[in-house]
Amino acid sequence: MITARGLVQTFHTGRGKQATEVRAVDGVDLDVAEGEVVGFLGPNGAGKTTTLRMLTTLLSPTAGTATVAGYDVVREPVQVRRSIGYVSQVGATFSGAYAGDEVVDHGMLYGMSRADAVRRGQELFERLQLDGLWKRMPKNMSGGQKRRLDVVMGLIHDPTLVFLDEPTTGLDPQARANLWDHIADLRREHGATVFLTTHYLDEADALADRILIIDQGRIVAADTADNLKAQVSGDLVDLEVAADDQVALAAERLATVAQAVETDGHHVRGRVQRAGRVVPGLLRDLDASGVELDSIEVLRPTLDDVFLTMTGRSLRDAESGDGQPETEREEVA
Numbered sequence: 172m173i174t175a176r177g178l179v180q181t182f183h184t185g186r187g188k189q190a191t192e193v194r195a196v197d198g199v200d201l202d203v204a205e206g207e208v209v210g211f212l213g214p215n216g217a218g219k220t221t222t223l224r225m226l227t228t229l230l231s232p233t234a235g236t237a238t239v240a241g242y243d244v245v246r247e248p249v250q251v252r253r254s255i256g257y258v259s260q261v262g263a264t265f266s267g268a269y270a271g272d273e274v275v276d277h278g279m280l281y282g283m284s285r286a287d288a289v290r291r292g293q294e295l296f297e298r299l300q301l302d303g304l305w306k307r308m309p310k311n312m313s314g315g316q317k318r319r320l321d322v323v324m325g326l327i328h329d330p331t332l333v334f335l336d337e338p339t340t341g342l343d344p345q346a347r348a349n350l351w352d353h354i355a356d357l358r359r360e361h362g363a364t365v366f367l368t369t370h371y372l373d374e375a376d377a378l379a380d381r382i383l384i385i386d387q388g389r390i391v392a393a394d395t396a397d398n399l400k401a402q403v404s405g406d407l408v409d410l411e412v413a414a415d416d417q418v419a420l421a422a423e424r425l426a427t428v429a430q431a432v433e434t435d436g437h438h439v440r441g442r443v444q445r446a447g448r449v450v451p452g453l454l455r456d457l458d459a460s461g462v463e464l465d466s467i468e469v470l471r472p473t474l475d476d477v478f479l480t481m482t483g484r485s486l487r488d489a490e491s492g493d494g495q496p497e498t499e500r501e502e503v504a
């Protein structure tokens with residue numbers, strides 16, 4: 172459904188001595204099969220949107236090739252656009268008409284009859300909890316409502332291949348969960364192929380069959396969430412030691428079975444290959460050594476650990492802000 176080979180995009184910014192070249196996408200290869208939901212994950216500025224803009228024909232690649240739904244993005248852009256739905260990060264611009272009319276016009280642009288566009292539009296309004304807002308102007312909608320209207324616009328013509336650029340940014344948790352359900356249904360009920368970018372780990376984990384991780388314009392990992400996590404070195408064991416003077420001893424005992432042991436107040440943490448095998452013996456050892464614990468916790472690897480292993484940086488640290496939905500974004504012209 173989607174293939175890319177050696178995709179590159181460079182931007183030139185500044186003039187004269189300030190002139191610099193940004194290699195926003197630096198040789199991306201990817202393959203997405205029909206019916207797959209693929210999560211394109213990476214920190215701010217990693218190159219997600221730029222890749223998506225090339226795949227949706229909005230930006231011509233500096234180098235490399237890509238086909239989408241069997242069409243070449245450079246030679247057959249019209250066919251590509253007709254085959255896809257696209258929900259951009261910045262959102263659609265609306266003319267000042269009623270939301271419902273905007274949606275119907277958009278459907279008709281794709282060759283739908285007015286009656287079909289109205290029916291499908293109303294169905295999507297209901298599905299995305301916009302009921303009652305058909306006759307509201309988009310400029311008078313809340314940010315979250317407008318975001319959901321963007322999604323309606325992208326899906327109005329029932330595309331079987333959908334590109335979503337950070338679809339849930341700016342949505343409250345309930346609207347987010349609702350959109351997740353809808354994305355899952357797209358595949359389940361329509362067999363749609365979905366390619367979505369996100370910087371939310373939980374979103375990629377919950378929705379995607381397969382995850383591509385991009386960092387600094389390059390794909391650093393591509394696999395199922397489970398396989399990616401399995402590549403990370405083991406489970407994190409977190410011991411909470413009852414008394415100050417036993418912390419060092421606990422760290423020493425943990426270090427006999429775990430890697431990268433570190434201490435943080437009363438907490439002693441380390442990574443073990445298989446916690447289920449190691450922890451019972453560790454507990455006996457701690458007990459025999461006279462170390463008393465307040466708690467023990469075992470954490471399975473997260474996608475953030477995967478990112479850390481691949482890049483040496485935490486995805487959360489690489490993010491601007493604290494991982495909460497951003498309300499404002501700086502647009503790069």
Ligand SMILES: Nc1ncnc2c1ncn2[C@@H]1O[C@H](COP(=O)(O)OP(=O)(O)OP(=O)(O)O)[C@@H](O)[C@H]1O
Nearest residue numbers: 182184193195214215216217218219220221503504
């Ligand atoms: N039009 C442009 N001119 C100059 N630089 C650009 C332009 N568009 C993107 N960039 C730069 O290219 C890099 C990749 O940007 P891109 O928007 O693709 O990242 P992203 O992964 O989508 O990030 P985010 O999560 O913030 O959307 C960044 O360094 C960005 O500043």
